Amino acid sequence: MCLGVPMKVAEIKGNDAVAEAGSVSKSIRLDLLDNISVGDYVLIHTGYAIEKIDREEALETIELLRKVYAAGKDAGLRRGSSDEGD
Amino acid sequence: MPRERMQAFEEEAVMKEIDFRASFREPELARALAEELSECQPAGPVQLMHVCGTHEHSIARAGIRSFLPEGVKLVAGPGCPVCVCPAGDIDLAMQAASKERVILTTFGDMFRVPSSDRSMERMKGAGADIRVVYSPFDSIRIARENPGREVVFMAVGFETTAGPIAASCDMESPGNYSVIPSIRLIPPALEFLLERSEGGINGFILPGHVSTVLGRKGYLFLNQYGIPSVIAGFEPVDILAALLDLLQQLEKRGPGKVRNLYGRVVREEGNRKARKIIEKVFRKTDSNWRGIGLITKSGLRFKDKYRRLDGAEKLGLEYNADAVDILPGCLCHRVILGEAEPEECPLFGTRCTPAVPFGPCMVSSEGTCRARYIYST
Ligand code: SF4
Numbered sequence: 333m334c335l336g337v338p339m340k341v342a343e344i345k346g347n348d349a350v351a352e353a354g355s356v357s358k359s360i361r362l363d364l365l366d367n368i369s370v371g372d373y374v375l376i377h378t379g380y381a382i383e384k385i386d387r388e389e390a391l392e393t394i395e396l397l398r399k400v401y402a403a404g405k406d407a408g409l410r411r412g413s414s415d416e417g418d
Numbered sequence: 419m420p421r422e423r424m425q426a427f428e429e430e431a432v433m434k435e436i437d438f439r440a441s442f443r444e445p446e447l448a449r450a451l452a453e454e455l456s457e458c459q460p461a462g463p464v465q466l467m468h469v470c471g472t473h474e475h476s477i478a479r480a481g482i483r484s485f486l487p488e489g490v491k492l493v494a495g496p497g498c499p500v501c502v503c504p505a506g507d508i509d510l511a512m513q514a515a516s517k518e519r520v521i522l523t524t525f526g527d528m529f530r531v532p533s534s535d536r537s538m539e540r541m542k543g544a545g546a547d548i549r550v551v552y553s554p555f556d557s558i559r560i561a562r563e564n565p566g567r568e569v570v571f572m573a574v575g576f577e578t579t580a581g582p583i584a585a586s587c588d589m590e591s592p593g594n595y596s597v598i599p600s601i602r603l604i605p606p607a608l609e610f611l612l613e614r615s616e617g618g619i620n621g622f623i624l625p626g627h628v629s630t631v632l633g634r635k636g637y638l639f640l641n642q643y644g645i646p647s648v649i650a651g652f653e654p655v656d657i658l659a660a661l662l663d664l665l666q667q668l669e670k671r672g673p674g675k676v677r678n679l680y681g682r683v684v685r686e687e688g689n690r691k692a693r694k695i696i697e698k699v700f701r702k703t704d705s706n707w708r709g710i711g712l713i714t715k716s717g718l719r720f721k722d723k724y725r726r727l728d729g730a731e732k733l734g735l736e737y738n739a740d741a742v743d744i745l746p747g748c749l750c751h752r753v754i755l756g757e758a759e760p761e762e763c764p765l766f767g768t769r770c771t772p773a774v775p776f777g778p779c780m781v782s783s784e785g786t787c788r789a790r791y792i793y794s795t
Contacts, residue, residue, distance in 0.1 A: 334499075334578040334627040334784075335472055336683070338439065347589075361555055363585035364692040375630065375683050378525070378575075379553025380582040382692065383630040383683045390682035394441040397659055402450040 336375040338385055341368055351376060442653030451658035452485040458665045464490045465618055466664055467611070467756050469604060470497040470625035471784020472652055478793035480654040482661070490665070493756035494789075496607055497625060499575050499600075500527040500782035501754060502707040505741035507600040508533035511572035513735045514598065515546040520733070521564060522548045523557040524572040527782040530775065534741040538572075554586035561595040570729040574600045577631040580718060581692035584699040587720075587727050596729035599718055602705055604628050605639065606716035611755070612643050619756075621664035622647040623657070626680045631696075633688025634678040646674030649684050656680065699724050708743045708778060709751035748777035753786050760787040767791060 339351035339358065351360045351374065361380045362368050374381035441447070468474065474494045477483065483492055496502050508531060515522035515538070522538070529550055530539045542548040547567075551557050554571060561569035569592075573583045580601045587597060604625060611619060622645060624637060629649045640647050646667035650660035660679050667674050678684055696718070705717025720728045730737070744751045747765055752758035760766050760779070770776035772788050779787040 334470065334576060334625060336578075336627045336630075361553075361582070361585065363589070364581045364689060364695065366691060375627070377578055377627060378582045379555050380585060382578065382581060382627070383685070383689055386682050390441075393679070393681060394444075394447070394655075397451070397655065398447060401454055401662075402447050 334377065336377045336382065338373055339376050341370055341372045341374055341381075344368065344370060349381070351381070439653070442651065442655040444655065448480075448654045448658060451655060451662060452482075455658055455662050455665070456485045456487050458487045458490075458662070458669070460487065460489055460665060460668060462489065464620045464665070464668060465756075466490065466492045466621045466623065466661065467495045467619050468492070468497060468623035468625070468650075469495040469607065469611075470623075470628070471499075471501075471782065471786075471789070472627070473497065473623060473625065473650070473657065474784070474786055474789045476652045476654065476657055478789045480657070481793075482654065482657055485658070486661070487665075492661070493759075494753075494786040495611060495756045496707060496710060496754045498754075498779070498782050498784035498786070499579070499602060500525075500531055501750065501778045501785050502602060502710065503528070503531065503574050503600045503778075504706045504708045505533045505743050506706070506738050507574075507598070508538070508572075509738045509741050510730055510735050511570070511598050512536075512538060512541055512546075514570045514572075514729055514733055515541060515548050517568075517733055519567050520547070521560060521567050521569045522546065522572060523551045523560060523569060524548070525552075525574060526550045527784065528572060528574055531778050531781045532745070532775070534738065554582045558586055558589070558591055558595055561592045565592070565594060568594050568596065568733070570733070571595070571597045572600065573597050576602055576604055576625070576628050577696075578625075578627045580696045580700070581631060581689070584692075584695045587699045587724055588695055591727070596727050596732045597720075598729040599700070599720065601700070601718040602707060602713075603702070603716050603718070605632070605636065606713050607707070607710075608637075608640065610710070610713045610716075612645065614755070619645070620668060621645060621674065623660050623664070624649040624676075626651050626656075626684065629678075629680065629684045629688070631689050631692050633684065634676055634686050636688055637676045640676050641673070644673030647676045649676075649678040649680045651680040651682070707754075709754040745777065748779075750777040750779045750787070753779050760790045763787070 373385040557571040700718035749763040779785040
């Protein structure tokens, strides 16, 4: 129900937009986000873009996990990502 | 840039996007995390809970429970908005559909959920004009295309869906569009669960897409309970990393923290614009959850300024407070709270299957019983 599908914004006309993923394209609405440009990746839920996807952050998370769990395992490394405080 | 090159460039970009998604499914990384997880040695029995139907799917599909170390249980809480939508709300929508000139629209998942005496699907079979929509905006479109009819949108969801629903009400919507909101909020449910379980829940996996709206900040009230809580995405790597984080937090024995491991879409502050539109259109109200009962300030109703969009008021519908939520024999009221496993229900897989569902948890694609059935058979 709260399913979100990542897509790339291909066209914008006011709050109406077209987003694509692979060969699929869909009309979507941008009412819930500011400053979206063509080429941005967004998460679509019930036809509305609900958040922008931060690719850099995605790649960083993966790198960190690889470092801590996949690569560092033999060295006995075991720690979570740093606390971000409250 | 020439068109072809531009296209190649675009395709590559989409590939990259798929690439980073794939990273969160990467078998090697998932295996390393799973191994690490199964080697954890919690000091005593631990019960972790997620509150999201999509998480239940990912967990069941990837068989993640099999990697949990001994003594650690991962249960599904009330994470399916369709399952917790009371029969009374569905009755209200069906009352609307029985009126002349009304087109009732709803999300696909709602269509087959049994109410007191029948489902919308059966009502449609009997001639009512009920249409499944993918987006609230589709309902607006149907209203525009049918000026002589009243289009009533039965709008079910949590915070994630509340944004789109509110946005459809805040725009210049046609005069023949109205909504029956059946929207529930996750934070009051978490508090309810913590108070009810009296220490029986030791950690939460927080729902990734509800969190896009609330942000990590929206959960800081959990600090007063000191319960470890992690916002997680939906790929196997996301969930395994979240489980590891929770167990490591418990190991430290200090007060648990709210952490965000889904930073690629969840921001610290959440989506302020979505929250603003929701607050503009709706106000909080006590709300009934199917199988659970009343939870204080856990639902949304129209603010006075938007009352003209209230479908129940517009059509003069009457709420049936006696609608039966849980049919005798169904264990949904305990499954929804994570207090019983679907397999404990004698009807599971016998009288109750996805093809012929008996209770709400088997109907919705987000329902715990349905996810469990699909991936275990
Ligand atoms: S298996 Fe069916 S009847 Fe049993 S608890 Fe789940 S939905 Fe209800």
